[in-house]
Amino acid sequence: MTITYPISSLLHRKSSTLWNVTPETTVFEAIRLMAEKNIGALPVLAAGRMVGIFTERDYTRKIALHGKTSKDTRVQDVMAREMVTVSPDDTVENCMRLMTEQRVRHLPVVEGPNLVGIISIGDLVNWIISTQNAAIEQMEQYIAGGLPG
Numbered sequence: 001m002t003i004t005y006p007i008s009s010l011l012h013r014k015s016s017t018l019w020n021v022t023p024e025t026t027v028f029e030a031i032r033l034m035a036e037k038n039i040g041a042l043p044v045l046a047a048g049r050m051v052g053i054f055t056e057r058d059y060t061r062k063i064a065l066h067g068k069t070s071k072d073t074r075v076q077d078v079m080a081r082e083m084v085t086v087s088p089d090d091t092v093e094n095c096m097r098l099m100t101e102q103r104v105r106h107l108p109v110v111e112g113p114n115l116v117g118i119i120s121i122g123d124l125v126n127w128i129i130s131t132q133n134a135a136i137e138q139m140e141q142y143i144a145g146g147l148p149g
Contacts, residue, residue: 023076052079
C-alpha cells in the first residue's frame with residue numbers, strides 16, 4: 001500500500017477549527033481546553049504566529065513531576081519552543097517517519113509563516129486504516145466482478 005499521499009488530503013477530512021492558546025494562558029486553562037475538546041496538544045500563538053506547542057506530555061513532565069501548579073504556571077514556561085513541523089505537501093509516510101524519529105505525537109502543519117493545521121499520530125493511524133479498508137473493498141468488488149478490469 002502506498003502512503004505517499006500529501007498530508008493536505010488528511011487535513012481536508014479534519015475539522016477546520018484549530019484550537020490554540022497564547023503564551024500567557026495558564027497551564028490549567030490549557031489543559032481544561034484540551035480536556036473539553038478531547039485533544040492532546042495546543043499550538044501556542046502570539047500575534048498570530050506560532051511560537052510553541054503545549055502537549056499533555058509537557059504537563060506531566062514539566063508541571064506534575066516538578067511540583068509546580070497548573071494554576072500558577074503559564075504555558076510559555078513549559079511549552080516546547082523548538083517544534084518539528086511539516087507542510088501540507090509532506091507525505092503521510094514522511095510524517096510517520098518524523099513522529100517516530102523525533103518521538104512526538106503531534107505535528108503542526110505550516111504553510112509559509114501560517115499554521116494551517118495539526119496532525120496527531122491518531123489522525124495518521126485512522127487515515128491509514130480507512131485507506132486500507134477502501135483498498136480492500138475495491139479489491140473485493142473487483143474479485144466479485146463489480147469493477148471493470
